[in-house]
Amino acid sequence: MALDSKVPSGPISDKWINYKNHINLVNPANKRNIDIIVVGTGLAGSSAAATLAELGYNVKTFCFQDSPRRAHSIAAQGGINAAKNYQGDGDSTFRLFYDTIKGGDYRSREANVHRLAEVSTNIIDQCVMQGVPLAREYGGLLDNRSFGGTLVARTFYAKGQTGQQLLLGAYSAMNRQIGRGKIKSHARHEMLDLVVVDGKARGIIARDLVSGEIERHSAHAVVIASGGYGNVFFLSTYAMGSNATAAWKIHKKGAFFANPCYTQIHPTCIPVSGDHQSKLTLMSESLRNDGRIWVPAKLEDAKAIREGKKKPTDLSESERDYYLERRYPSFGNLAPRDISSRAAKERCDAGFGVNKTGEAVYLDFADAIQRYGKEQAFIKGLDANDAALIIKLGRAVVASKYGNLFQMYEKIVDEDPYTSPMMIYPAVHYTMGGTWVDYNLQTTIPGCFSIGESNFSDHGANRLGASALMQGLADGYFVLPYTIGDYLAPEIKTGPISTDLPEFVEAEKKVKEQIERFINNKGTKSVDYFHKKLGKIMWNNVGMARNAQGLNEAIEEIAALREEFYKEVIVPGTADSFNPELAKAGRVADFLELGELFAKDALHRNESCGGHFREEYQTEDGEAQRDDENFAYVAAWEYKGKPSDAVLHKEPLIYENIKLATRSYK
Numbered sequence: 001m002a003l004d005s006k007v008p009s010g011p012i013s014d015k016w017i018n019y020k021n022h023i024n025l026v027n028p029a030n031k032r033n034i035d036i037i038v039v040g041t042g043l044a045g046s047s048a049a050a051t052l053a054e055l056g057y058n059v060k061t062f063c064f065q066d067s068p069r070r071a072h073s074i075a076a077q078g079g080i081n082a083a084k085n086y087q088g089d090g091d092s093t094f095r096l097f098y099d100t101i102k103g104g105d106y107r108s109r110e111a112n113v114h115r116l117a118e119v120s121t122n123i124i125d126q127c128v129m130q131g132v133p134l135a136r137e138y139g140g141l142l143d144n145r146s147f148g149g150t151l152v153a154r155t156f157y158a159k160g161q162t163g164q165q166l167l168l169g170a171y172s173a174m175n176r177q178i179g180r181g182k183i184k185s186h187a188r189h190e191m192l193d194l195v196v197v198d199g200k201a202r203g204i205i206a207r208d209l210v211s212g213e214i215e216r217h218s219a220h221a222v223v224i225a226s227g228g229y230g231n232v233f234f235l236s237t238y239a240m241g242s243n244a245t246a247a248w249k250i251h252k253k254g255a256f257f258a259n260p261c262y263t264q265i266h267p268t269c270i271p272v273s274g275d276h277q278s279k280l281t282l283m284s285e286s287l288r289n290d291g292r293i294w295v296p297a298k299l300e301d302a303k304a305i306r307e308g309k310k311k312p313t314d315l316s317e318s319e320r321d322y323y324l325e326r327r328y329p330s331f332g333n334l335a336p337r338d339i340s341s342r343a344a345k346e347r348c349d350a351g352f353g354v355n356k357t358g359e360a361v362y363l364d365f366a367d368a369i370q371r372y373g374k375e376q377a378f379i380k381g382l383d384a385n386d387a388a389l390i391i392k393l394g395r396a397v398v399a400s401k402y403g404n405l406f407q408m409y410e411k412i413v414d415e416d417p418y419t420s421p422m423m424i425y426p427a428v429h430y431t432m433g434g435t436w437v438d439y440n441l442q443t444t445i446p447g448c449f450s451i452g453e454s455n456f457s458d459h460g461a462n463r464l465g466a467s468a469l470m471q472g473l474a475d476g477y478f479v480l481p482y483t484i485g486d487y488l489a490p491e492i493k494t495g496p497i498s499t500d501l502p503e504f505v506e507a508e509k510k511v512k513e514q515i516e517r518f519i520n521n522k523g524t525k526s527v528d529y530f531h532k533k534l535g536k537i538m539w540n541n542v543g544m545a546r547n548a549q550g551l552n553e554a555i556e557e558i559a560a561l562r563e564e565f566y567k568e569v570i571v572p573g574t575a576d577s578f579n580p581e582l583a584k585a586g587r588v589a590d591f592l593e594l595g596e597l598f599a600k601d602a603l604h605r606n607e608s609c610g611g612h613f614r615e616e617y618q619t620e621d622g623e624a625q626r627d628d629e630n631f632a633y634v635a636a637w638e639y640k641g642k643p644s645d646a647v648l649h650k651e652p653l654i655y656e657n658i659k660l661a662t663r664s665y666k
């Protein structure tokens, strides 16, 4: 089946403008007859819900947390990109567009990325207008910093809490509409199926997570904003509750799933310390603005450090290998995430790792403390030769920029990162793959839309730092609220949709059967037992480096694990009560299917690109080797009963404005 991406024709810079001018917006007076369900109230969902309600639609929101403001989006630390060029360093819409396409290793759709770059500047205006406390310089102007894969400073931030502050802005906008009666918010509700009537999305089946009650909700359109699926790896930097259920359920009802194997492994996370762990912690990429990454240059020093016989501060400059600066002199420590992660793995695999497990490298602020300290001494007319004073002044600057991140590190690792370098290692962090959507952000099911991290649309095979928040808010505030009008225009005559339709009855029955199956299963192993096992298969065979043999093994092992899960899982408690184990069982069941499709997708893509690194396809110096002739397409999978039977559809990626090139950050 040919995928219709609905990208308007014409020059790239006119596409969105022309689209907006010609868009079939629903008559404002009639919007009050139209209901929209938004599943997910992270940054994407909250901003969309608030804007849709402002436009006049009736909105119902759903989230599984006890409040929309607890969505995973609050974890976002480092910042949000926008092509404002406030620093006068040569930024522009085109440059953000270009950086994002290149950063994604030429595997994203040009038109969507250009639109993202265009609306990026509106996001900052919108958030400032809402009162989001974005960081400012001494003179009161908005401040910026740099993130990986760019040579300009375009990242707006709120210390290390950017996601939280942005979400408070979107949540306040949403609350205003709740107060007006335009949004009905359902917290602690989990969507467990999509209801499709005559080929159109017409509602959802949700479980009240407190009472256990199964509910039917109808609407003229359903928007999925359910976030990413990185917890398929069990250990990740995601919030513990993040899951794939909403996206996977719509996939099973007809929405194609695109590029499931494109996952981001973030280079700067606190390393795994043992088998007991259930969560990994990110150290924001913003730290790479000032921190320098290194390992010992000699194997014997690395060994001595691992054995506790030497400390990192014992090594002189010449005994250190600043491997990112060495390999990528122009981008240095700000090389993109996929490249930096692989470089860390390469050094650790070669025996240079610095913690007990051998899987850690250093992120060191000693130079930054000196540099800032001397600058402050100069500004304040103090003695630049007073070593203790320089350290004190320098630390104060570092603390003002990254204080909460340093505190977090110290609490978890019990080491002071101001005096000894942080230890970091790559970890699963973001999923670029997701539901396939057209230019309107509509899935292959009419009336079912997908926004934010749950869709595949903008980041290709690797996302640049600070661009997930940008995409979530672009989709929510500026894109979906307008594109959805195109679909909804003919719906003004439809009238209310009954939840007594047979499709609702049938979907509810299936949901109840699945719940009963879990509760009545008399197995012996916990849900976590299976989730951990799945995570290990994924990390070992489908993680940072993949090969055909490992992927084939993973496919077999996941299918076998899924079978064992249904025989052996035990879910305590009852169906009609608050039962977190039951909720988890449903999510892990979906991960056990998604994981297999993920590996299948990785196996079929016989090339390396961005975060998808196939060991068989690399250059002599270990860089990813793309195959544009055969793989310059979006892989969109259609569900056919089992992940192994999924059918591949290809959306060719046509580059008219950017020349396909080998990605280089040297």
Ligand SMILES: Cc1cc2nc3c(=O)[nH]c(=O)nc-3n(C[C@H](O)[C@H](O)[C@H](O)COP(=O)(O)OP(=O)(O)OC[C@H]3O[C@@H](n4cnc5c(N)ncnc54)[C@H](O)[C@@H]3O)c2cc1C
Residues within 6 Å of the ligand: 039, 040, 041, 042, 043, 044, 045, 062, 063, 064, 065, 068, 071, 072, 073, 074, 075, 076, 077, 078, 079, 080, 162, 163, 189, 190, 191, 192, 225, 226, 227, 228, 237, 238, 239, 242, 243, 245, 246, 282, 429, 430, 451, 452, 453, 454, 465, 466, 467, 468, 469, 470, 472
């Ligand atoms: C530690 C960390 C730091 C990060 N820092 C940055 C950063 O500095 N800059 C940046 O750009 N990006 C960053 N990211 C990525 C970014 O935070 C996410 O990509 C983004 O917040 C996702 O937003 P979202 O609205 O799409 O989804 P989420 O915020 O994940 O929200 C998902 C919503 O869906 C709901 N939901 C899910 N399933 C269901 C269901 N079945 N039924 C009902 N509700 C459901 C949830 O309750 C939730 O409300 C970071 C990520 C992490 C993990």
